[in-house]
Amino acid sequence: MRKGGRVFITGYGIITSIGKNAEENLQSLVNQRHGYGDIDILNTAHSHDLRCCEIKITDEDLRALARAEGNGLTRTSLLGLVALREAVQHAQLTKEELNRSGLLSSTTTGGIREFERDFFNILDLDRRGEFEQFADTAIPGDHSERLAGQVGIHNYVATLSTACSSAANAIMQGAALIRSGRLDCAVCGGSEALSKFTINGFNALMILDNEHCRPFDASRRGLNLGEGAAYLVLESEARVERLKKKPLAILAGTGNANDAYHLTASSPEGTGALKAMRLALSHARIDARDIGYVNAHGTATENNDLSEGTGLKRLFAGELPPFSSTKPYTGHTLAAAGSIEAVYSILALQHGMVWPSLNFMSPIPELEIHPATSLIRNVSIRHVLSNSFGFGGNTSSLLLSAV
Amino acid sequence: MPQTLEELKQELKQELIKQLNLEEVLPPDFNENTPLFGEGLGLDSIDSLELVVLMDRNYGIKLKDPKEGRQIFQSIRTMAEYIHANRPQA
Amino acid sequence: MQGKPLIYINGTASISPQRTFDGSFLSEPINYTGNVLTCQTPDFKAYLPAIQLRRLGRMLRVGLTASIICLRNSAITTPDGIITATGYGFLEDTERFLREIIERNESQLTPTHFMQGTYNALAGLVGLSLHCTGYNNTYVSKGYALGSALDDAIIQIQDEPELNMLVGAYDEAVSVQYKSVARDGHFKQEQIDSLKLFEHPTPGSLQGEGAAFFLLSGVQTSQTICRLTGHYGLFQPTADELFNELESFLSAHETTISDLDLWIAGLSGDVNRDQTLRSLADGALSSIPQGRFKHLTGEYCTADGFALWLGANIIKKQSVPASIMASSLKAPNKLRKVLIVNHYLDRNYTFYLLERPRA
Numbered sequence: 009m010r011k012g013g014r015v016f017i018t019g020y021g022i023i024t025s026i027g028k029n030a031e032e033n034l035q036s037l038v039n040q041r042h043g044y045g046d047i048d049i050l051n052t053a054h055s056h057d058l059r060c061c062e063i064k065i066t067d068e069d070l071r072a073l074a075r076a077e078g079n080g081l082t083r084t085s086l087l088g089l090v091a092l093r094e095a096v097q098h099a100q101l102t103k104e105e106l107n108r109s110g111l112l113s114s115t116t117t118g119g120i121r122e123f124e125r126d127f128f129n130i131l132d133l134d135r136r137g138e139f140e141q142f143a144d145t146a147i148p149g150d151h152s153e154r155l156a157g158q159v160g161i162h163n164y165v166a167t168l169s170t171a172c173s174s175a176a177n178a179i180m181q182g183a184a185l186i187r188s189g190r191l192d193c194a195v196c197g198g199s200e201a202l203s204k205f206t207i208n209g210f211n212a213l214m215i216l217d218n219e220h221c222r223p224f225d226a227s228r229r230g231l232n233l234g235e236g237a238a239y240l241v242l243e244s245e246a247r248v249e250r251l252k253k254k255p256l257a258i259l260a261g262t263g264n265a266n267d268a269y270h271l272t273a274s275s276p277e278g279t280g281a282l283k284a285m286r287l288a289l290s291h292a293r294i295d296a297r298d299i300g301y302v303n304a305h306g307t308a309t310e311n312n313d314l315s316e317g318t319g320l321k322r323l324f325a326g327e328l329p330p331f332s333s334t335k336p337y338t339g340h341t342l343a344a345a346g347s348i349e350a351v352y353s354i355l356a357l358q359h360g361m362v363w364p365s366l367n368f369m370s371p372i373p374e375l376e377i378h379p380a381t382s383l384i385r386n387v388s389i390r391h392v393l394s395n396s397f398g399f400g401g402n403t404s405s406l407l408l409s410a411v
Numbered sequence: 412m413p414q415t416l417e418e419l420k421q422e423l424k425q426e427l428i429k430q431l432n433l434e435e436v437l438p439p440d441f442n443e444n445t446p447l448f449g450e451g452l453g454l455d456s457i458d459s460l461e462l463v464v465l466m467d468r469n470y471g472i473k474l475k476d477p478k479e480g481r482q483i484f485q486s487i488r489t490m491a492e493y494i495h496a497n498r499p500q501a
Numbered sequence: 502m503q504g505k506p507l508i509y510i511n512g513t514a515s516i517s518p519q520r521t522f523d524g525s526f527l528s529e530p531i532n533y534t535g536n537v538l539t540c541q542t543p544d545f546k547a548y549l550p551a552i553q554l555r556r557l558g559r560m561l562r563v564g565l566t567a568s569i570i571c572l573r574n575s576a577i578t579t580p581d582g583i584i585t586a587t588g589y590g591f592l593e594d595t596e597r598f599l600r601e602i603i604e605r606n607e608s609q610l611t612p613t614h615f616m617q618g619t620y621n622a623l624a625g626l627v628g629l630s631l632h633c634t635g636y637n638n639t640y641v642s643k644g645y646a647l648g649s650a651l652d653d654a655i656i657q658i659q660d661e662p663e664l665n666m667l668v669g670a671y672d673e674a675v676s677v678q679y680k681s682v683a684r685d686g687h688f689k690q691e692q693i694d695s696l697k698l699f700e701h702p703t704p705g706s707l708q709g710e711g712a713a714f715f716l717l718s719g720v721q722t723s724q725t726i727c728r729l730t731g732h733y734g735l736f737q738p739t740a741d742e743l744f745n746e747l748e749s750f751l752s753a754h755e756t757t758i759s760d761l762d763l764w765i766a767g768l769s770g771d772v773n774r775d776q777t778l779r780s781l782a783d784g785a786l787s788s789i790p791q792g793r794f795k796h797l798t799g800e801y802c803t804a805d806g807f808a809l810w811l812g813a814n815i816i817k818k819q820s821v822p823a824s825i826m827a828s829s830l831k832a833p834n835k836l837r838k839v840l841i842v843n844h845y846l847d848r849n850y851t852f853y854l855l856e857r858p859r860a
Binding site for chain 1: 583588589590595598599602603606607608610611612615616619620621622624625626628629631632633634635636637638639640641642643645646649652653656657659660677680681682683684685734736802848
């Protein structure tokens with residue numbers, strides 16, 4: 009029995025290859041505009057053969073967009089800062105409130121992009137230069153401290169890194185800190201910039217598709233990478249009431265489990281996925297049949313979609329609600345996926361829409377499940393389930409409800 | 412003189428031991444027919460990916476689909492036979 | 502604090518630059534002369550099957566073994582949750598993969614080092630080895646990584662006291678980490694004997710590493726080592742703030758400074774960065790017997806894990822290793838309350854209050 013009052017979402021901020029703020033992202037989802045294409049900004053040998061969902065904004069322009077000050081801000085930090093500023097503004101947090109809030113951010117690569125670029129310079133201690141600002145920014149813990157400094161969050165700063173479930177876990181832990189009384193406001197999410205490190209790492213695992221990905225499709229061949237960031241502002245029920253704020257959604261349930269099958273593959277039975285989703289449902293005290301939409305992890309790898317699909321069938325006893333993967337729009341944004349997709353889930357609740365799963369043609373033969381293939385409007389959705397599953401068997405599920 | 416199938420099998424065995432750190436893991440009766448995956452040596456899917464890279468780096472053979480590997484990597488013998496038949500001519 | 506379940510440490514393990522895995526409890530401290538302290542390790546084959554061992558990098562072996570030792574000590578086979586903490590993760594694997602990328606111009610790359618370089622690799626591996634499908638998370642909050650992990654575990658135990666949460670912290674002393682922080686003066690320029698760290702009041706500390714694991718629960722058992730009465734983290738406090746927060750922290754746990762039998766100081770040997778903690782040591786805590794540990798372990802993001810292991814086992818054994826004692830003040834025979842105050846680079850400060858459990 010988890011103690012403490014309800015946790016509300018009072019703001020969000022997001023930047024992806026389909027928009028640099030929430031409104032742009034919404035319009036892209038509605039108009040089925042995706043961000044998949046050549047890699048133009050990152051310097052990689054794979055610019056054309058392994059296309060991604062790259063954000064077509066240079067680091068310099070990101071600095072301006074983020075109103076960033078000072079050195080040592082990696083692209084991951086800058087993307088995070090853009091989304092963070094939008095989120096705190098959306099929630100109308102004052103300077104004083106920020107000072108007393110917590111930040112829980114996450115990333116898998118942190119400043120690896122800069123580290124790989126300046127690799128030989130950094131490792132040769134006789135060399136000096138501009139690159140020095142990025143000598144120690146590779147690790148994930150770095151970006152959160154910087155983001156907290158830039159926006160003035162001082163009470164609590166933590167960083168998580170659980171591969172593709174990171175931001176979902178950040179949101180979960182922010183909510184836990186609020187319920188326990190440690191914080192009454194927590195800004196939670198994640199950020200991820202593209203890097204040669206991840207492109208080549210995933211390529212070595214042979215799970216990239218060199219064409220636009222096809223989640224839940226019989227012929228799916230792998231994922232596309234993407235970059236982006238998103239944050240949710242979580243506030244305690246007591247605070248929302250006291251300040252008479254209008255919450256946007258309720259974080260009604262969360263679930264974290266481990267598949268314990270293999271470090272980089274999910275179990276065919278969807279054990280971890282099922283457990284995480286069940287935990288979220290029981291935490292929210294909601295029945296599976298009350299779920300109006302599932303934003304699946306849906307990376308389009310052979311393994312994930314079969315495993316997750318199996319988990320979904322088991323959870324819903326074969327009667328799945330509308331579900332989709334939004335990864336054909338944004339690519340797989342790794343750590344940030346959990347918060348980016350939480351934002352998309354909230355947008356679905358707010359606007360009564362179900363986002364289509366692009367590129368779907370025919371179902372996985374073992375499952376025969378069909379995601380939504382066109383935009384569904386004017387649906388009354390009370391509860392959305394958002395899944396994020398990562399390497400290391402980390403499975404996390406968020407249940408978001410309408411107010 | 413091009414490499415014989417027997418020489419290739421010996422070379423492959425050494426390469427596997429090196430690439431997959433198998434020195435202390437080889438059972439005493441390990442031979443060219445010992446199953447590499449599942450029962451037998453007990454390699455897993457990551458080892459399979461390592462073998463795909465080994466095929467490319469050492470023998471110039473590119474496998475596009477990891478599933479192709481399942482047949483080819485059954486044993487040292489099946490690997491050697493595949494490489495012998497498919498390696499680009501020097 | 503009223504009404505919240507008590508938190509017990511029911512199992513510990515440490516693999517460090519000292520022989521902390523064999524029960525000798527720091528009786529023969531090992532000296533290092535290269536300014537880098539690396540782990541003394543047990544025979545891994547006694548803990549891990551060969552087929553699993555063969556692929557694992559050094560620190561993954563260390564971490565996995567430490568988790569197994571901790572579980573054995575706590576007489577638990579499968580925990581309900583696994584949470585790990587690290588600052589720099591497995592940088593050596595990451596560096597290997599990066600070199601390969603550069604040297605091979607992004608082609609013909611093998612995945613093992615990429616996979617093992619992920620920050621949650623150890624948590625995933627422990628979960629896999631134990632077939633544990635429970636809660637699994639990893640915190641990477643630099644000097645507050647372990648603190649964040651404990652926050653997570655403790656909130657869960659406070660909701661459900663019967664939970665057994667396995668919490669582990671680790672960092673690796675490798676050359677890539679050394680170089681990435683060298684320009685920032687983290688480590689000493691001059692070569693010294695590690696055991697004489699505090700005789701060299703110069704800038705910089707020594708690079709260290711280690712893994713420490715803990716089994717936490719709300720239930721006291723026959724394996725219980727001590728109570729984790731509380732912990733708290735601060736960011737870049739002034740000397741005054743550090744003192745004030747310490748007093749609030751202790752008072753929130755019905756304790757005053759004079760109640761403490763021993764305190765363990767996370768002084769790093771860096772004369773500049775140690776200043777704030779020194780002001781506490783020479784001021785409000787000057788009358789409490791003081792122990793130190795970074796001359797035994799070196800400095801790393803999760804060094805407080807070693808301190809927690811140390812403090813917990815001091816309470817269990819009711820004895821203080823001579824090798825940690827810094828002040829001429831002798832620790833009392835009865836050790837009921839032990840305080841740890843650690844800092845990482847004068848940025849992250851953490852308090853831990855440990856108590857002897859009621860019999």
